[in-house]
Amino acid sequence: MSLKEQINLSRLPQHVAIIMDGNGRWAQRQGEQRIFGHQHGVRAVRDTTEAAAELGIKFLTLYAFSTENWNRPKAEVDALMELLIQTILAETATLNKNNIRLLAIGDLESLPGNCHQQLREAMAATASNTRMSLVLALSYSAKWELLDAVQRISQDVKKGTLDASAINEEVFSNYLTTVGIPDPELLIRTSGEHRISNFLLWQIAYSELYFTDKLWPEFTKEDFYTALIDYQQRERRFGLVSEQLK
Ligand code: FPP
Numbered sequence: 001m002s003l004k005e006q007i008n009l010s011r012l013p014q015h016v017a018i019i020m021d022g023n024g025r026w027a028q029r030q031g032e033q034r035i036f037g038h039q040h041g042v043r044a045v046r047d048t049t050e051a052a053a054e055l056g057i058k059f060l061t062l063y064a065f066s067t068e069n070w071n072r073p074k075a076e077v078d079a080l081m082e083l084l085i086q087t088i089l090a091e092t093a094t095l096n097k098n099n100i101r102l103l104a105i106g107d108l109e110s111l112p113g114n115c116h117q118q119l120r121e122a123m124a125a126t127a128s129n130t131r132m133s134l135v136l137a138l139s140y141s142a143k144w145e146l147l148d149a150v151q152r153i154s155q156d157v158k159k160g161t162l163d164a165s166a167i168n169e170e171v172f173s174n175y176l177t178t179v180g181i182p183d184p185e186l187l188i189r190t191s192g193e194h195r196i197s198n199f200l201l202w203q204i205a206y207s208e209l210y211f212t213d214k215l216w217p218e219f220t221k222e223d224f225y226t227a228l229i230d231y232q233q234r235e236r237r238f239g240l241v242s243e244q245l246k
Contacts, residue, residue, distance in 0.1 A: 003222050003225035003226060003229065004055075004221075004225050006225070006229050007055065007225060007228050007229060007232070008232055009055065009056060011232050012055060012056060012057055012228070013057065013184070013185035013186045013228070013231060014057065014058045014059060014182055014185065015057070015058065015059035015060075015061065015181065015182050015183065015184040015185060015186075016052060016057055016059070016060055016061070016184060016185070016186045016187075016188065016227075016228075017060075017061040017062075017063070017184035017186070017187045017188070017199070017200060017203075017204070017207070018048065018060070018061070018062050018063065018187075018188045018189070018190075019063045019187070019188070019189040019190070019196075019197060019199055020041060020044070020045070020062055020063060020064070020190060020216040020219075021189060021190050021191035021193055021215075021216055022037075022190050022191030022192075022214075022215030022216045022217070022218075023037030023038045023040070023041045023215070023216050023217055024037050025037070025191065025215055026040065026215040026216070026217045026218065027040075027217075034076055035076060035079040035080070035083070037215075037216075037217055038079070038080055038083055039083060040217035041216045041217050042083070042087050043217065044216055044217055044218075044219040044220070045062060045087070046091070047219075047220060047221050047224075048060070048062075048219065048221070048224050049100065049132075049134055050098075050221070051221040051224045051225070052132060052224070053098055053100055053131055053132045055228075057132060058132055058133065058182075059132070059133045059135060059181055059182065059184070060132060060133070060134050060135065061105070061135040061136075061137060061181075061184065061200075062134070062135070062136055062137065063137045063140065063197075063199050064084065064136050064137060064138055065080060065084070065106075065137070065138045065139055065140070066137075066139075066140060066141050066197065066198060066199075067106075067107065067139055067140065067141035067143075067144050067198070068141065068197075068198065070110075070139070081111070081112050081115045084115055084118075084119075084138070085114060085115050085118045088102070088118050088119060088122045089118060089122075092121075092122045092125055092126065095122070095126050095129065095134065096125065096126055096129065098131065099129045099130060099131035099132075100126065100129050100131055100132050100133070100134050101123075101126045101127060101128075101129040101130070101132070101133045101134070102119075102122050102123050102126045102133075102134050102136070103123065103133050103134070103135045103136070103181070104119055104123065104135065104136045104137075104138050105135055105136075105137050105138075105140055105145075105177040105178055105181075106137050106138045106139045106140030106141075106144075106145075106177060107139040107140070107144055107148075108138060108139065110139045111138060111139055119136075119138070133181070135178075135181060137199070137200075140177070140199075141198040141199075142196075142198050142199060142200055142201035142202065143198055143201070145176055145177050145178075145202075146176075146201065146202065148175075148177070149172065149175035149176050152175050153167065153172070153175055172202075173202070176202060176203075178200070178203055181203075183203045183204070183205070183206070183207065184200065184203060184204060184207050185207060185208060185231070185236070186207060186208050186210060186227065186228070186231045187199075187200070187204050187207045187208070187209050187210065188210045188211075188212070188224075188227050189209070189210075189211050189212075190212055190213075190214050190215060190216045190219050191213070191214070191215050191216065192211070192212075192213040193211075194211050206236070206238055208231050208234050208236065210227045210230055210231060212226075212227065
């Protein structure tokens with residue numbers, strides 16, 4: 001039986017989030033510049049998106065650029081922004097053909113104007129697609145997101161449009177950049193690093209974590225299926241005991 005056939009389609013996560021890591025190391029191993037790794041990472045983005053949509057996963061979130069990534073050498077940041085623009089431009093038609101909606105989370109205002117513009121256009125062009133949402137985390141960090149939420153909540157309390165005693169998990173979630181997106185049941189990180197790196201800290205409170213040594217440019221559909229099979233073998237207890245789940 002193929003890996004794909006081993007996946008139980010009735011127990012799929014509705015949201016998978018991925019920390020795509022290892023592009024730089026992959027490039028350096030080939031004796032190439034880091035951007036070569038990012039360019040090859042686009043192949044893995046395309047294949048993983050296709051695999052997720054084919055299976056029927058509803059949300060796929062990819063950590064494409066963190067708040068901290070702004071501190072990389074300017075040449076790498078500029079090349080990554082250009083790659084993003086070119087990839088979004090090149091893939092919008094394919095997203096539409098496959099009924100996939102493009103969303104973005106993060107401090108989008110901080111992106112270069114042309115990148116933000118390209119992103120807005122692609123999101124508008126795919127807004128009515130319903131098969132799957134592909135969520136790009138861009139200029140994103142969980143601490144930025146949490147502080148931004150607290151600031152906006154404080155402003156609303158001060159204005160009198162929000163009662164401080166009414167702030168619960170649901171109200172708080174509505175102030176996050178992920179508003180309307182269910183929490184991921186599964187978080188995958190490539191490249192052998194076992195860290196969360198400031199990604200979706202609120203939303204992954206109960207996510208299953210899956211780590212693989214594969215570097216992102218090497219990540220294939222088969223690797224994605226392997227992560228899903230591993231996820232499906234786990235028991236998600238949410239603080240309960242096994243017997244309560246039966
Ligand atoms: C992490 O590898 C990867 C990134 C910071 C960028 C990911 C971007 C892409 C795959 C290209 C475009 C993506 C989309 C969604 C269009 P790293 O550079 O941190 O690798 P290292 O840990 O080996 O240095």
